[in-house]
Amino acid sequence: MPDELNHLPLIQRVLAREKATPGALLPILHAIQAGAGYIPDSAIAEIAHALNLSLAEVHGVISFYHDFRTTPPARxxxxxxxxxxxxxxxxxxxxxxxxxxxxxxxxxxxxxxxxxxxxxxxxxxxxxxxxxxxxxxxxxxxxxxxxxxxxxxxxxxxxxx
Ligand code: FES
The missing domain is CATH 3.40.30.10 (Glutaredoxin)
Structure with missing residues (x-):
């Protein structure tokens, strides 16, 4: 199983908890990074779907803030x-x-x-x-x-x- 799929339960838990919150995108990204260590590619489509955003909108926010990582962190x-x-x-x-x-x-x-x-x-x-x-x-x-x-x-x- 690719490493990214290991994070699917975390992503689903975070989305279920946060998606109805106004301005949910940043708290969701922070929670996923806190749990997984980074924002897996597989999370982006899940987030976009849950928040009714485009993939480009989610990518845009991730790339705007330097603290978000899209690859696993270094040791x-x-x-x-x-x-x-x-x-x-x-x-x-x-x-x-x-x-x-x-x-x-x-x-x-x-x-x-x-x-x-x-x-x-x-x-x-x-x-x-x-x-x-x-x-x-x-x-x-x-x-x-x-x-x-x-x-x-x-x-x-x-x-x-
Ligand atoms: S300016 Fe470097 S710690 Fe404050």
Whole structure:
């Protein structure tokens, strides 16, 4: 059975619970991503049918918001803050370090699915800039050496990028 079909019960549960709610599309997308880790292709037609929307309308909303994923997430997600306070404390140089060491762009995912990069615009740690979030945990007062150590902690996956 394709992996996507494993998510069908989740999709049906979410649609049954949310489809009558005004403005249901975003809560439905968030709930499916929270449960499946991403928005499977198979969900799009189900959502469009349940909400009487076109496939293009559902695709349009998913592609507009960068936080929605249409592929399974990487094992590690690294979100470097790119907002003003972190920028003023060297975040752009750290972003360049990440791009070079991982061979990815700012929204990239390693071909083997080990690491995804995502920019974020403030993690609420401005007083301790620059900051990033690795797998949901905030790391602040970053230096190139501390960033290297964090990447090293993911090394088994990272070196295969
Ligand atoms: S600007 Fe980076 S944590 Fe607020």
């Amino acid at each position: 590690h997600t690294l979100r470097l803050c790119r907002a003003e306070s972190c920028q003023s404390r060297g975040a752009e140089a750290l972003a360049a370090q990440l791009r070079e060491q991982l061979g990815l762009d700012d929204h990239g995912t390693c071909a083997d699915g080990s690491v995804s990069l995502r920019p974020v615009y403030c993690l609420g740690a401005c007083a301790c800039s620059p900051a990033l979030e690795l797998d949901g945990q905030v790391h602040a007062r970053l230096t190139p050496e501390r960033l290297q150590a964090l990447l090293q902690s993911c090394r088994e996956e990272v070196k295969a990028c």
